[in-house]
Amino acid sequence: MSHTAHIPSHRKPRRSASKLAVRAGVAGGVLSTLAMAGTASASPSAEPVAETTLEMPVLNLDLGADVSTAVTVAAENTRLAAVEGELTAQEESARTGAAAEAKKAKEEAQKKADAEKADAEKAEKTAKEEAARKAEAERSSRSSSERTTLKSAAAPQGSGTVSAPATGSAAAIVNFARAQVGKAYVMGGTGPSSFDCSGLVQAAYRQAGISLPRMSQAQSSAGTSVSLSALQPGDILYWGSRGSAYHVAIYVGGGKFVGAQNPSTGIVERNLSYDKPTGAVRVL
Structure with a gap:
């Protein structure tokens, strides 16, 4: 729908070609009648001619105004069409630009998400390795402690534990x-x-x-x-x-x-x- 469709026009409506032809015909007939009347009055006559009054039909011929109106309307329609086309182009350009921006934002968000995922995986791997090292150290320490405890409990050779000083x-x-x-x-x-x-x-x-x-x-x-x-x-x-x-x-x-x-x-x-x-x- 045109952006100006809702605006009422105050210009005269454009007359159709058929109406203009009818008006032109009527005007021609009237002019012919006047010409014949003039000729009759100019020739001598034996009898006096009675004076006749003819009523001229009122013609509302404004052909120049109609043409001007038609041209103006056409120009306005062309201008409105151009404006509408420009608006359509701007809307299409805006949609295209918005789509490009959305695509770019999506790609950047995906890159950021991938980087964060990689960092999280790296941190998790480091944490697992650190936990494994700590667990291994604890196992080694526990094993050493257990060996020492077992060695003391079994009183292996060389322990030399005594319960009383020499006397x-x-x-x-x-x-x-x-x-x-x-x-x-x-x-x-x-x-x-x-x-x-x-x-x-x-x-x-x-x-x-x-x-x-x-x-x-x-x-x-x-x-x-x-x-x-x-x-x-x-x-x-x-x-x-x-x-x-x-x-x-x-x-x-x-x-x-x-x-x-x-x-x-x-x-x-x-x-x-x-x-x-x-x-x-x-x-x-």
Whole structure:
């Protein structure tokens, strides 16, 4: 519908071609009648002519106005059609632009959503990896703790746990051994300034009035064999097989021993874990 369809027109309606033709015919007839009347009055007549009055039909001929009106209406219609066409083009352009903007916005929203999804997946993967690392660390720590607990519960060799300090002969042996810490290790030494491993054990037991063989092999066979989980201060520790040990030392309690280790370290006090013994014997 035209944008001006609702506007009433105040211009004269356009006359049809048939009406114009009828009017033209009537006018022509009237003019012919007038011409004939003029001719008759001009010729002489024997008889007087009566004077006749003719009434002229009133003609409302406004052909110029009708043409002007038609041209104006046509021009107005053309202008309105042009305006309507321009509006239609603008609407179409607006629709096209809106569609392009909507498409662009949709593409940007999709890119943003894809980026956010990728970031979320990456964060989730990182969180899972971190959780897996923590879980693995906890498992390792728990396993280590469980191993330590089981080791303590089973009192494995070298634990050296004691329930009471050394007393009596055991105290004499332990005190003497500790008093030699820092002295030199000399092969075949029996004191008082230097010792080898079996010379130190023999000298310590002498403080308790007990005579031991000189060599480590024989010392590892003395007394009664005891478990490393039930050691008491004064017990003799040995490395190697019982009866053929290559090294001996004295357990002093608290999971420690005193021994003449080698020329580089001399006589030292160490934890059992420093050099785990093979077995132990109890002479007291």
